[in-house]
Amino acid sequence: AQSVTQPDIHITVSEGASLELRCNYSYGATPYLFWYVQSPGQGLQLLLKYFSGDTLVQGIKGFEAEFKRSQSSFNLRKPSVHWSDAAEYFCAVGAASSNTGKLIFGQGTTLQVKP
Amino acid sequence: EPEVTQTPSHQVTQMGQEVILRCVPISNHLYFYWYRQILGQKVEFLVSFYNNEISEKSEIFDDQFSVERPDGSNFTLKIRSTKLEDSAMYFCASSVVDYRETQYFGPGTRLLVL
Numbered sequence: 507a508q509s510v511t512q513p514d515i516h517i518t519v520s521e522g523a524s525l526e527l528r529c530n531y532s533y534g535a536t537p538y539l540f541w542y543v544q545s546p547g548q549g550l551q552l553l554l555k556y557f558s559g560d561t562l563v564q565g566i567k568g569f570e571a572e573f574k575r576s577q578s579s580f581n582l583r584k585p586s587v588h589w590s591d592a593a594e595y596f597c598a599v600g601a602a603s604s605n606t607g608k609l610i611f612g613q614g615t616t617l618q619v620k621p
Numbered sequence: 622e623p624e625v626t627q628t629p630s631h632q633v634t635q636m637g638q639e640v641i642l643r644c645v646p647i648s649n650h651l652y653f654y655w656y657r658q659i660l661g662q663k664v665e666f667l668v669s670f671y672n673n674e675i676s677e678k679s680e681i682f683d684d685q686f687s688v689e690r691p692d693g694s695n696f697t698l699k700i701r702s703t704k705l706e707d708s709a710m711y712f713c714a715s716s717v718v719d720y721r722e723t724q725y726f727g728p729g730t731r732l733l734v735l
Contacts, residue, residue: 547728549726552725596664607652609724610666611656614663
């Protein structure tokens with residue numbers, strides 16, 4: 507069955523420090539992979555996505571993620587975190603074999619940024 | 622920038638009552654979705670809708686749920702007889718044409734069933 511695991515429910519980093527949020531997926535076919543961010547009271551905003559090609563993808567707000575097929579991972583990184591990055595982050599997988607757009611989400615990682 | 626909007630932002634209802642959650646997708650989008658997130662749990666797919674019919678639905682989306690695009694702008698989720706376990710945040714999303722395009726999410730409707 508398709509699944510997405512975000513092992514870290516809550517992460518705290520200091521402002522200016524680097525960040526890595528982990529995401530592992532289980533999916534038999536070629537996955538489409540996404541990272542979304544949700545700020546309080548807001549909808550889910552797409553940070554970046556991977557469909558094919560270069561396994562290192564760049565997103566908005568200085569985020570990047572690397573697809574590692576051998577590890578079934580799609581970890582999100584940022585070299586220097588800003589206080590405004592505090593939010594909840596969701597990894598999601600879509601099925602390349604599907605034509606319906608269904609996304610499977612991880613449970614989310616809450617990021618807290620210390621001044 | 623165009624946004625997906627949802628109304629109401631919060632709704633409280635009694636168990637057994639019908640609720641309709643409303644969404645206005647981005648105007649040129651053709652794929653529409655509903656997801657929900659029970660407090661403390663994952664965001665779960667409910668249903669996708671394209672060309673005026675359901676493309677896919679999850680096991681959660683039973684006979685108590687229905688979706689409709691009553692006009693050219695709204696997309697609704699109806700729960701006929703709410704249960705306590707329907708309490709959740711419900712997100713609407715839309716995408717342009719192809720299912721592989723970015724899904725744009727609304728801010729959600731928090732439903733509380735008492």
